[in-house]
Amino acid sequence: MRKSNDFSGKIRKIIIEQCKRANVGHIGSALSIADLVGVLYDSILKMPADDHNRRDRFILSKGHAALAVYAALFLKKMISLEQLNGYCADGSLLGVHPEHFLKGVDFSSGSLGQGLSFGAGAALAARMQKSARRVFVLVSDGECNEGALWEAVMFSAHHKLANLTAIIDCNGQQAFGYTKDVLSLDPLAQRWRAFGWDVHEIDGNDPKAIKDTFEALDFSSGSPHAIIARTVFGKGVSYMQSQIKWHYWPMSDAEYQQALSEIKDNE
Amino acid sequence: MRKVFVKTLLELAQKDERIMLLTGDLGFTVLEPFRDAFPKRFFNCGVAEQNMAGIATGLAEAGFIPFFYSIVTFAVLRPYEFIRNGAILHQLPVRIVGVGGGFEYGSAGITHYGLEDIAVMRAQPGITVIAPADSAQARSAILESWNLPGPVYYRLSKDDRTVVSGLNGEFALGRAQVVRKGKDVAIISLGGISAEAAAAAEKLLPLGIDVSLVVIASVHPAPREDLARIISGHSLVFTVEEHYINGGIGSLAAEVIAENGLSARLVRLGVKQGYNGVSGSQGYMKKINGLSAEAICRAIQKSCRDDTPKVKLSRKAV
Numbered sequence: 140m141r142k143s144n145d146f147s148g149k150i151r152k153i154i155i156e157q158c159k160r161a162n163v164g165h166i167g168s169a170l171s172i173a174d175l176v177g178v179l180y181d182s183i184l185k186m187p188a189d190d191h192n193r194r195d196r197f198i199l200s201k202g203h204a205a206l207a208v209y210a211a212l213f214l215k216k217m218i219s220l221e222q223l224n225g226y227c228a229d230g231s232l233l234g235v236h237p238e239h240f241l242k243g244v245d246f247s248s249g250s251l252g253q254g255l256s257f258g259a260g261a262a263l264a265a266r267m268q269k270s271a272r273r274v275f276v277l278v279s280d281g282e283c284n285e286g287a288l289w290e291a292v293m294f295s296a297h298h299k300l301a302n303l304t305a306i307i308d309c310n311g312q313q314a315f316g317y318t319k320d321v322l323s324l325d326p327l328a329q330r331w332r333a334f335g336w337d338v339h340e341i342d343g344n345d346p347k348a349i350k351d352t353f354e355a356l357d358f359s360s361g362s363p364h365a366i367i368a369r370t371v372f373g374k375g376v377s378y379m380q381s382q383i384k385w386h387y388w389p390m391s392d393a394e395y396q397q398a399l400s401e402i403k404d405n406e
Numbered sequence: 407m408r409k410v411f412v413k414t415l416l417e418l419a420q421k422d423e424r425i426m427l428l429t430g431d432l433g434f435t436v437l438e439p440f441r442d443a444f445p446k447r448f449f450n451c452g453v454a455e456q457n458m459a460g461i462a463t464g465l466a467e468a469g470f471i472p473f474f475y476s477i478v479t480f481a482v483l484r485p486y487e488f489i490r491n492g493a494i495l496h497q498l499p500v501r502i503v504g505v506g507g508g509f510e511y512g513s514a515g516i517t518h519y520g521l522e523d524i525a526v527m528r529a530q531p532g533i534t535v536i537a538p539a540d541s542a543q544a545r546s547a548i549l550e551s552w553n554l555p556g557p558v559y560y561r562l563s564k565d566d567r568t569v570v571s572g573l574n575g576e577f578a579l580g581r582a583q584v585v586r587k588g589k590d591v592a593i594i595s596l597g598g599i600s601a602e603a604a605a606a607a608e609k610l611l612p613l614g615i616d617v618s619l620v621v622i623a624s625v626h627p628a629p630r631e632d633l634a635r636i637i638s639g640h641s642l643v644f645t646v647e648e649h650y651i652n653g654g655i656g657s658l659a660a661e662v663i664a665e666n667g668l669s670a671r672l673v674r675l676g677v678k679q680g681y682n683g684v685s686g687s688q689g690y691m692k693k694i695n696g697l698s699a700e701a702i703c704r705a706i707q708k709s710c711r712d713d714t715p716k717v718k719l720s721r722k723a724v
Binding site: 239245246247248249255256257258261262263264265267268287290291294297 | 454
């Protein structure tokens, strides 16, 4: 198994710890994007905290994996440990899905299929304002079931929003089954390409491949970019990997200990 | 109101470069003046209203004031969840412009009617809902609300000619406009159908029924205090709306009566039946749904005559 880099490894550890503390699920979905979110926050996103005009926008359209983003925000010192430890607690701004009321989150999400439209609007705005800021939207493969997503795909290609990047977390699973069994998306890369996007297919759990791909994109002109990121659902915890039940399931004490030790081994 | 909308928007856009206009491929022969004056701030988003609402959200987050335009049902119902999770949740200055409330698209049939937009929009905290009664009021309403920090929904009519006498273009957020004071019953009407309600009031006077007419254009914030004051002055109150009977201003009036412990009886005139496939002109549809001036007249006469407790009329009804 390819090892996570340090930042993504820390994200995974936080995911496991917080899910256990809060006794909640969505663990597998968060683990599958840990490397994508890790590279984005550690190496790609330009986020001077208060510069609204220059700051890149990141939208987690698959909002149910928000814990991965909270972990990144914590590691980047944008939220405190106290806030992080409030994940899913009463009165917390850190719910299962991200809310823009939390500093560091630009757009709330949770209803699948909406984030890419918000992102396309944000990218159009940046272009109109002649700002170099970029927009990254992380969607899930199951989310591509949503028809409205393809409206945004068409709009973005038509207007050549090169400052927009969609990252499709292709872990092959959705809430109630494998994507190939629920509503087949194949051939996904060809579909995005046919809609006029600049498509790159990569190993979405390989930090180096992710970083190299982002760094090679031309955000100034041409088509919007789609990163088809092939990921493993539950990546890093052997008993969760590619198992449907870990979309929702919380961990027992024994499962928690095993998960922690496996993630530690891979740091 | 469509023409006055575009004219007013053009004037505002000349002064404020944040204003943009998006359309879901509608507005042919209406929106061209804006498109031609500001081609870089005009986007035809195609027949994709959900995405249009999302695009508007992204634009507004960056500081723009996007107006997005379609027929009422396509502007509100199709992208409703995008509006809820986008402009409303984020409290962004997105402007939703729905044209053709009620039966205005007549023979186009139910898919083009706007009969529940007010109900679903006023259910949401954090959005201003405006339904002007005529063009002059539409202009005042746009001028008062275009720069609000949160989202606004405008329910506009295609009709550019109708004038509600006594309204004089008045509009204020959270207020109702009393365009006629009568001693007997009160009619509270929603936006575009106010002209029918006014005609009904005219017809009723010689028949011995003196009507107060109140126009609601500021649906949300609702003119609750104005309504409570007006309703408490009458024992019989009618609401008139080109909208389904539940959830619109009839429901609003019922809330005001109940919450203030008022004793007036309320008769809600609106669309009560589901669609049976029969369509026709707007006038025809209003007529068969009891919303023409004549039908409103008859309903009021009947209530005054038959319902209990009896209304004490200021003079004998004919």
